Amino acid sequence: MRKSFKKVLSLLLALLLAASVLLSLTGCSAQAEYRDYTFFEMDTYIVLRLARSAGAFGYLSDEYLDSVANECDRIIASCESYLSCHNDSQLSAINTEIAMMLNTDEKLLSAIATADRLSDITDGAFDYTLGALSTLWNVSGGGPVPGEDMIAEALLHTGRDKFEIDGSTVRKADKLAMIDLGGIGKGMATQTVLEYLSETDIEYAIVSLGGNIGVYGNKPEYGSYKIGVRDPDESTEVIGYWFISNGFVSVSGDYERFFEEGGKRYHHILDPKTGCPADSGIRSVAVHSSNGAAADALSTALFVMGYEKAMELYDSDVIDFEAIFVTVDGSVVTTPGVGDDFLFTSDNFTFTEK
Ligand code: AMP
Ligand code: MG
Secondary structure, three states, X not given: OOOOHHHHHHHHHHHXXXXXXXXXXXXXXXXXXXXXXXXXXXXXXXXXXXXXXXXXXXXXXXXXXXXHHHHHHHHHHHHHHHHOOXXXXXHHHHHHOOOEEOOOOHHHHHHHHHHHHHHHHOOOOOOOOEHHHHHHHOOXXXXXXXXXXXXXXXXXXOOXXXXXXXXXXXXXXXXXXXXXXXXXXXXXXXXXXXXXXOOOOOOEEEEEEOOEEEEEEOOOOOOOEEEEEEEOOEEEEEEEEEEEOOEEEEEEXXXXXXXXXXXXXXXXXXXXOOOEEOOOOEEEEEEEEOOHHHHHHHHHHHHHHOHHHHHHHHHHOOOOOEEEEEEOOOEEEEOHHHHHHEEEOOOOOEEOOO
């Protein structure tokens, strides 16, 4: 790192505060314990903290840590190349040009298969085939609110029955249907980074990738990271801290991407049933899972489902996760397994024990 220590620290703080989940960076010893990196990939800032310690072998060299960080950056860029619709990706061709893709990239096929399983598990609340709808809403581009007839039309081009996968061939039954992996891609990339770290000499690390956090290895002493869960109304405030020692945390919130029209907020998480921004009584939901793709897809899906349906999924034991919900009526509610791992600190919301 060529920039001065102070500059780097303030940049990191700024980036972390901008993220949906905030890592706690208090204490000077953290700088000695870790070597920190920031990159910009997948349209988001990525913060990577690699522990310098090599256990009984002393410390890893800066050169080694830098090489691992560079590889993490390369891995994330490579994930973006097949998960996003940018440039000349196969996904972009599937969405815009062709009715049939032969020899589809294995990684893209595997990502679609994972997305499909999570759609099944969430009974379609997570729907990676709603590209026609997300393109129509153009939330990142500032809207405008589409007409009802246009939403109805886009809904006709949404649904898993519009795509058929046969070996390495992706066939479209409806040429206007589009795949959108935006609700799962960053979690997949976070998972891929942690898989790579397990092949290195890194003992423990944490990566934050636009609202998706991956916790790797065995951190000594208390063993957990203090992850701030953002206040939906205040970008620099938290509603509390979630102590996480392994796995993945993803957050979906109505404050992440939205535009306003006629005094109303239109956010980016769409209900595949209505074709409109989900209106299920949730402001944000943070999900902890042992799998990065699952954490990401579930955060999107639970937001769409709302608290009651989300708890039905939790109780069904179909998939293991824990979650913290912030609701429109100002409550913060957690799944039972969160327990004392969450420290509620907000004056703006009420903690409700269920
Ligand atoms: P996230 O921030 O992880 O909740 O993902 C939101 C992104 O996923 C949006 O910007 C869309 O690209 C896409 N998306 C929106 N609604 C859904 C949904 N119900 N299922 C799957 N992906 C969605
Ligand atoms: Mg998601």
